[in-house]
Amino acid sequence: MRTWKVEVRNFRLQIEEQLEASPSLRSFLQEIFVKQYRNGRKLFLTASDLDAKLIPETPDFTLEQALDEDWLP
Numbered sequence: 592m593r594t595w596k597v598e599v600r601n602f603r604l605q606i607e608e609q610l611e612a613s614p615s616l617r618s619f620l621q622e623i624f625v626k627q628y629r630n631g632r633k634l635f636l637t638a639s640d641l642d643a644k645l646i647p648e649t650p651d652f653t654l655e656q657a658l659d660e661d662w663l664p
Contacts, residue, residue, distance in 0.1 A: 596663070603660050624654045 610617055628650045636643055656662045 599663070600660060603658060606658060607660075621654055624657075625649060 606620075610620070629648070632646055632648070635641075636646060650657075652662075652664060
């Protein structure tokens, strides 16, 4: 379980570095947030074999939460 937490933190750090280098990407990220959540949901459901009803079709968290290094759903 700890492995995925390290991966999430690493991805968040990479995203933060990109946003610091190009602040205008933040608005783009906000625009694609829901679409990319849905894409990630599809991949997760395929990998996990869970019932799709268990995972919300739209995020029940904000982009800010997703980027917060201390937040986990």
